[in-house]
Amino acid sequence: MKDPRIWGLKKSPWVYHLAAAPCNNCDIEILELLTPRYDVERFGVVLVGSPRHADALLVTGVLNRKSLPRVLEVYEQTPKPCLVIGVGTCACGKQIFRNSYNVVGPYDKYMPVHAYIPGCPPKPETMILGVVKALAKL
Amino acid sequence: MTLTGWQLAFAFVVFPGVIFTAGVGLLLTWVDRFVSARVQWRKGPPVYQPFADMLKLLLKQTVVPAGASKVTFLIAPLIGFTAMCITAVLLFYVNFFPGDSFVGDMIVLVYLFALPPLATIIGASASRNPLSAVGASREMTLYLGYELPFLLALSVPVILTGGKIRLGDLVMFQQAAGPFLASWSGAIAAIIVLICIQAKLGYPPFDMAEAEQEIMSGVLIEYSGAPLAMFRLTKAMMLFLLPCFLVTVFWGGLTNWWVVLKLLAVVVLVILIKNTNPRFKIDHALRFFWFILGALGIVAVILAFAQL
Ligand code: SF4
Numbered sequence: 008m009k010d011p012r013i014w015g016l017k018k019s020p021w022v023y024h025l026a027a028a029p030c031n032n033c034d035i036e037i038l039e040l041l042t043p044r045y046d047v048e049r050f051g052v053v054l055v056g057s058p059r060h061a062d063a064l065l066v067t068g069v070l071n072r073k074s075l076p077r078v079l080e081v082y083e084q085t086p087k088p089c090l091v092i093g094v095g096t097c098a099c100g101k102q103i104f105r106n107s108y109n110v111v112g113p114y115d116k117y118m119p120v121h122a123y124i125p126g127c128p129p130k131p132e133t134m135i136l137g138v139v140k141a142l143a144k145l
Numbered sequence: 146m147t148l149t150g151w152q153l154a155f156a157f158v159v160f161p162g163v164i165f166t167a168g169v170g171l172l173l174t175w176v177d178r179f180v181s182a183r184v185q186w187r188k189g190p191p192v193y194q195p196f197a198d199m200l201k202l203l204l205k206q207t208v209v210p211a212g213a214s215k216v217t218f219l220i221a222p223l224i225g226f227t228a229m230c231i232t233a234v235l236l237f238y239v240n241f242f243p244g245d246s247f248v249g250d251m252i253v254l255v256y257l258f259a260l261p262p263l264a265t266i267i268g269a270s271a272s273r274n275p276l277s278a279v280g281a282s283r284e285m286t287l288y289l290g291y292e293l294p295f296l297l298a299l300s301v302p303v304i305l306t307g308g309k310i311r312l313g314d315l316v317m318f319q320q321a322a323g324p325f326l327a328s329w330s331g332a333i334a335a336i337i338v339l340i341c342i343q344a345k346l347g348y349p350p351f352d353m354a355e356a357e358q359e360i361m362s363g364v365l366i367e368y369s370g371a372p373l374a375m376f377r378l379t380k381a382m383m384l385f386l387l388p389c390f391l392v393t394v395f396w397g398g399l400t401n402w403w404v405v406l407k408l409l410a411v412v413v414l415v416i417l418i419k420n421t422n423p424r425f426k427i428d429h430a431l432r433f434f435w436f437i438l439g440a441l442g443i444v445a446v447i448l449a450f451a452q453l
Binding site (some may be wrong): 015056057059 | 339
């Protein structure tokens with residue numbers, strides 16, 4: 008709580024939704040967080056359209072040869088400090104694609120990941136819990 | 146009366162300049178988000194949310210995209226911000242001392258309100274991103290669109306008072322003879338200005354320059370950290386100053402405490418329009434402003450000449 012930068016990050020984490028080859032189910036479940044039922048704007052979470060505005064990247068899907076350079080580019084475009092949160096079993100453990108020739112490995116081989124949220128797709132409650140835990144670690 | 150050096154500095158920095166306007170503007174941003182949330186049956190963020198956003202953005206890393214014109218990119222947000230600070234001082238000065246402003250202060254205010262979109266266009270063009278270029282071109286088209294009905298509507302009170310172009314005179318006239326809103330031409334003109342405010346703020350249905358879904362926040366796409374905070378602060382100050390301007394010109398000036406309620410009413414109306422309308426296409430918006438609002442403006446001007 009000493010550092011105002013961390014306080015700001017905790018009080019208004021703007022998320023950018025980075026779809027790196029998911030099946031799109033996780034993405035829809037992320038959007039569910041913004042609906043009246045969960046309303047994460049209560050905690051200052053806003054979905055932004057440009058990675059330049061983002062404080063947290065929600066990455067979904069299995070990292071593969073095609074998406075890796077793009078994910079890395081978006082990560083470099085995001086101003087720091089920024090959180091990276093892997094959403095879904097795909098992001099956590101490569102799911103059923105783990106033996107594919109095209110899969111290049113877990114996210115944390117390439118960038119710091121602050122939390123993995125399991126589930127296929129994870130429930131919105133789980134995602135909130137994951138983000139809360141990731142923020143609490145800061 | 147003339148302000149001495151210290152008073153002038155106070156007027157620019159504390160009240161009604163930077164600190165007051167920015168504070169109230171940010172509070173109104175919260176009102177905006179809260180009312181939007183209530184419309185969508187959500188709970189909405191806490192009151193300190195805009196301030197937390199601002200603090201976070203100010204302390205975050207600022208990225209200047211490779212190949213962008215660095216100086217222009219970083220100065221652009223300040224242009225709009227400075228313009229809004231001057232606007233605040235001028236607008237409140239006119240209201241507090243209506244007998245003591247210069248001729249044509251209304252024209253100066255109109256030009257000052259034109260600076261934030263200009264700053265956005267400059268910044269977007271300097272950031273070397275195709276999407277922000279699209280956003281800048283849309284912003285420019287939109288600006289060409291709304292300025293015509295805006296000026297037509299603002300000429301209505303001038304005509305009604307028989308050619309008084311000083312804002313202070315308009316305020317005094319309204320104190321003596323009741324607000325312009327009570328006359329037909331004044332009411333039409335006020336509605337036109339309200340819609341133009343919507344466009345100046347870049348709120349739906351006129352948010353095509355920042356369209357999040359198609360061009361990913363368009364003009365602001367490359368901005369991060371402190372410059373982005375400046376742009377958002379400018380927007381917040383406009384959310385306060387434009388309704389102030391509307392109330393000053395058409396609804397009796399900022400003279401007593403009722404004005405707080407009037408301002409809130411205008412702001413909530415703007416927010417409700419924002420929440421209940423889908424986005425126009427840019428050519429539709431231009432057509433709407435020129436051929437519908439423009440025609441309405443001409444009707445208002447004719448009515449004003451008939452003193453209705
Ligand atoms: S975790 Fe499941 S729902 Fe999410 S992207 Fe992978 S397969 Fe789809």
